[in-house]
Amino acid sequence: MIDIILVDDHDLFRMGTTMALGNAKGINVVAQAASGKEFFEALQSLPNEPTMALLDIILPDLSGVEIARRLRAEHPDMLILMLSAETAESVILELTEIGVDGFVSKNSPTEEIIEAINTIVEGGTYFAKDIARLIRDVCNASELRVELSEREQDIIRLCCDGMHARDIADKLCISIRTVDTHKTNIFRKLGIDSSMSLMRFALRRGIIHL
Amino acid sequence: MIDIILVDDHDLFRMGTTMALGNAKGINVVAQAASGKEFFEALQSLPNEPTMALLDIILPDLSGVEIARRLRAEHPDMLILMLSAETAESVILELTEIGVDGFVSKNSPTEEIIEAINTIVEGGTYFAKDIARLIRDVCNASELRVELSEREQDIIRLCCDGMHARDIADKLCISIRTVDTHKTNIFRKLGIDSSMSLMRFALRRGIIHL
DNA sequence: ACGTCAATACGTAAATATACGTATTTTATG
DNA sequence: CATAAAATACGTATATTTACGTATTGACGT
Numbered sequence: 001m002i003d004i005i006l007v008d009d010h011d012l013f014r015m016g017t018t019m020a021l022g023n024a025k026g027i028n029v030v031a032q033a034a035s036g037k038e039f040f041e042a043l044q045s046l047p048n049e050p051t052m053a054l055l056d057i058i059l060p061d062l063s064g065v066e067i068a069r070r071l072r073a074e075h076p077d078m079l080i081l082m083l084s085a086e087t088a089e090s091v092i093l094e095l096t097e098i099g100v101d102g103f104v105s106k107n108s109p110t111e112e113i114i115e116a117i118n119t120i121v122e123g124g125t126y127f128a129k130d131i132a133r134l135i136r137d138v139c140n141a142s143e144l145r146v147e148l149s150e151r152e153q154d155i156i157r158l159c160c161d162g163m164h165a166r167d168i169a170d171k172l173c174i175s176i177r178t179v180d181t182h183k184t185n186i187f188r189k190l191g192i193d194s195s196m197s198l199m200r201f202a203l204r205r206g207i208i209h210l
Numbered sequence: 211m212i213d214i215i216l217v218d219d220h221d222l223f224r225m226g227t228t229m230a231l232g233n234a235k236g237i238n239v240v241a242q243a244a245s246g247k248e249f250f251e252a253l254q255s256l257p258n259e260p261t262m263a264l265l266d267i268i269l270p271d272l273s274g275v276e277i278a279r280r281l282r283a284e285h286p287d288m289l290i291l292m293l294s295a296e297t298a299e300s301v302i303l304e305l306t307e308i309g310v311d312g313f314v315s316k317n318s319p320t321e322e323i324i325e326a327i328n329t330i331v332e333g334g335t336y337f338a339k340d341i342a343r344l345i346r347d348v349c350n351a352s353e354l355r356v357e358l359s360e361r362e363q364d365i366i367r368l369c370c371d372g373m374h375a376r377d378i379a380d381k382l383c384i385s386i387r388t389v390d391t392h393k394t395n396i397f398r399k400l401g402i403d404s405s406m407s408l409m410r411f412a413l414r415r416g417i418i419h420l
Numbered sequence: 421a422c423g424t425c426a427a428t429a430c431g432t433a434a435a436t437a438t439a440c441g442t443a444t445t446t447t448a449t450g
Numbered sequence: 451c452a453t454a455a456a457a458t459a460c461g462t463a464t465a466t467t468t469a470c471g472t473a474t475t476g477a478c479g480t
């Protein structure tokens with residue numbers, strides 16, 4: 001029997017998933033949670049460690065990524081299947097680094113999710129086609145191999161907040177020319193030549209959020 | 211008996227919703243669809259027009275907004291309840307113009323959705339608290355009362371694509387000074403002073419997409 | 421201890437953007 | 451048809467950005 005603990009903040013989605021997986025033979029949803037806090041509480045109260053965690057990414061408190069990271073550290077034997085519509089490159093990148101066992105999209109058909117669960121339990125990994133493509137793209141995207149220093153990311157954040165170089169210099173107590181230098185370096189590293197491209201990059205990369 | 215037709219592209223969410231609403235007394239989910247195309251096909255094949263449509267917004271083909279618009283025109287008696295996590299201001303604005311009967315968030319508890327359905331069937335409207343706040347904010351936001359000409363929106367789109375004024379002028383076959391004038395006017399209208407703020411505005415307003 | 425790299429800073433020249441003004445033509449709208 | 455609004459265009463002045471350089475300091479790893 002595969003024991004599953006499920007986290008998703010959408011009541012109806014959680015209900016549907018529980019129902020669908022409960023009907024599948026060999027799968028047992030032993031606990032569910034609507035937030036990271038609930039998840040860890042549920043995990044502690046269970047008599048046996050579940051076989052696998054199904055994690056949504058966007059949650060009210062912790063993100064699913066954070067949960068995955070803590071699970072890997074504190075419960076290294078638990079399998080992790082991400083179940084989310086989130087596709088920000090930064091998130092995908094982070095999850096591959098954490099080494100989750102699989103990732104399926106929220107609009108995957110039930111059969112695919114069950115297949116993913118079984119594949120993972122048998123020791124494999126399962127990434128939905130669109131996610132797999134995204135991972136490949138992320139790994140190939142030259143811009144994501146670019147390393148940006150913390151300071152450069154600070155500059156990007158402030159730029160993208162709509163601040164002018166002058167304001168940024170004042171705020172960080174550095175010279176405006178230093179700000180310029182950073183921007184120049186960022187542009188060169190990323191191979192772009194406009195602030196708008198920078199903003200798009202920052203959004204994709206997860207440096208800033210709307 | 212309240213007959214409901216449900217559209218959502220997430221299998222599991224649709225399953226959960228059907229289950230939850232099917233258990234509620236007086237509510238009957240008579241059809242469901244994963245896309246706009248499926249929705250209209252299902253609608254035609256039904257012997258009786260359903261009482262209400264539950265519409266997700268992000269769908270593979272038509273958007274839920276488009277469906278709502280067509281329903282209002284072709285089936286003016288059908289009630290419409292939006293059921294979505296989408297909160298872009300442009301979408302909210304559009305839906306209030308179309309005059310949908312309600313809007314609940316995907317993470318609303320089941321009871322709230324049932325309450326929304328009953329309220330609407332009794333002739334009322336139901337907007338979830340967070341959506342209602344958003345609508346109030348949207349109506350109060352000065353930036354959304356700003357009228358932008360088509361041309362100005364063209365300029366914004368091209369700007370936000372990372373094009374320089376020079377490139378835009380060439381592309382639209384107008385003078386660079388005209389582009390400048392437009393940008394100046396846009397900045398003045400919006401009360402902003404940086405390209406980054408323009409991009410944020412354009413994203414919120416739905417003029418551009420990532 | 422040495423080398424590398426990030427962060428800091430400055431200078432200068434060219435390119436761009438922005439802030440003012442004004443003005444003509446086209447398009448909507450009453 | 452008349453009027454308003456939008457789209458078009460130009461000039462000039464200032465501010466900002468970008469693209470080249472160069473250089474010092476401190477942190478980190480080997």
